Amino acid sequence: MSFDYDLFVIGGGSGGVRAARVAAGETGAKVGLAEEDRYGGTCVIRGCVPKKLMVFASEYSGMVEDAQAYGWDITPGAFSWEAFRGKLHAELDRLEGIYRRLLANSGVDSFDARAKLVDAHTVELSDGSRKTAKHILIATGGWPTVPEFPGSDLAITSNEIFNLDTLPESILIVGGGYIASEFAGIMNGLGVKTTQFYRGPQILRGFDEEARGVIAEGMVEAGVNLRLNTNVVSMREEGGKIRVTDTDGKEQLFDKVMYATGRAPNADNLGLEELGIERGRNGAIVVDQYSQTGVPSVYAIGDVTDRVNLTPVAIREGMAFVETVFKGNPTSPDHDLIPTAIFTQPEMGTVGLSEEDARAQEEIEVYATTFKPMQQSFAGRAQRVLMKLVVSKASRKVLGCHIVAPGAGEMIQLAGIAVKMGATKEDFDRTVAVHPTMSEELVTLKTPVRTA
Secondary structure, X not given: OOOOEEEEEEOOEHHXXXXXXXXXXXXXXXXXXXXXXXXXXXXXXXXXXXXXXXXXXXXXXXXXXXXXXOOOOOOOOOOOHHHHHHHHHHHHHHHHHXXXXXXXXXXXXXXXXXXXEEEOOEEEEOOOOEEEEEEEEEOOOEEEOOOOOOOHHHOEOHHHHOOOOOOOOXXXXXXXXXXXXXXXXXXXXXXXXXXXXXXXOOOOOOOOHHHHHHHHHHHHHHOXXXXXXXXXXXXXXXXXXXXXXXXXXXXXXXXXXXXXOOEEEOOOOOOHHHHOOOEOHHHOEOOOOOOXXXXXXXXXXXXXXXXXXXXXXXXXHHHHHHHHHHOOOOOOOOOOOOOEEEOOOOOEEEEEOOHHHHHHHOOEEEEXXXXXXXXXXXXXXXXXXXXXXXXXXXXXXXXXEEEEOOOHHHHHHHHHHHHHHOOEHHHHHHOOOOOOOOHHHHHOOOOOOEEO
16 A cells, blocks of 8 residues: 555654654654644644743843952843843744745745544544544644633643733742742742642652752742742632632732643544544553554654653654654654753752662762852852762662752763763762862762661
8 A cells, every 4th residue: 555655753853853864864764753833842832942041031130249249330220121121032933944945945834724533544624624644643732731720721831931011919829740830930020929738748749758848948038928828719800910719818919820731642632532543641642662553554752652751862762763663663652761850959960760760769978068058149149059879788879860950951961861871979989079160079978868
């Protein structure tokens, strides 16, 4: 049977675009791709890229005071959301253009349309046309969700935060994950009166407990009104603002309420159920270690599979898919020991096991230090920094590395190489310190602070 395409990709985000480009450019496959919204997906259009630019913008507020402490005659000015937003959107437009050109230059046929599966080898586009393909790859990502409660329709999500007409005077951010915590830091840094509700006892559940504590402490010190064990009961509009009633029975007015309490795989209305493609927890598409669904010609990668929801992981899964299907080299994406950064303020970098998870599986030693970084300390504005290694007593391998510090994301990328290679505590010890730096503490931690 002949097909229109060797591969048809549904979704033009980081994972789908990479798979399409590599399959077309490196193996000569005939590839089509459909995207109903903007090319670049969550990461480029409404995720990591605009968020990091907003983090940069928000950090300048503290720099003026620091500069004054260092002897610079600088006076603080006002932040213009309009000026920043215009540049932000221009940059996102530029990046989307690059994604479109990369596809075109690789010989991929792009369709600005929604696509859904008709059968194991056919997709139907929203214009009614149908395309057949030997293989179909679903890379439709995830989408923020807001729980149902009275007034829940008044909430915005991370999707809308980049497109606000004006910067609110006050905002409530609901959630305790990295998206909620990052935006609490961003909005606070931009001069917005920021409150964060989290229904649990501490933000950033699942990450190292000590690191979570240092981040929460730093956020509160910076001016975020962090309220733990607190949730929204109801919201109603009142004079252009939103009146929020919380679980403590308190009422408060906010200009905006942003929900970041979870994301769901974007897998509804794709025709999966009709084909018998299984969906699991949270609606994710169930795949095997080669990203293959129960229908052999259909694969899925990225956040829609709800494995490890990170852009570089989706790209890796896309590459592994091409190796497996188009290069005859069965490759399973490696989800072990993935370094990651959380751009909270203070920032966190982490790789491997938290102290709690490591303790649950074997006997460990914990090496850690907290201190005030020299640059900020000199300026009299110092949030605590944490450097921490979790080490196996038996093998001496570093099982986890956790950094809370300015530039932690940059540091953990390099520490991640060592941990991935299986470095021992003694390997770290043998490395000469780079002085004076914050990260030198990782190679000068001599005695464990505790064993478990």
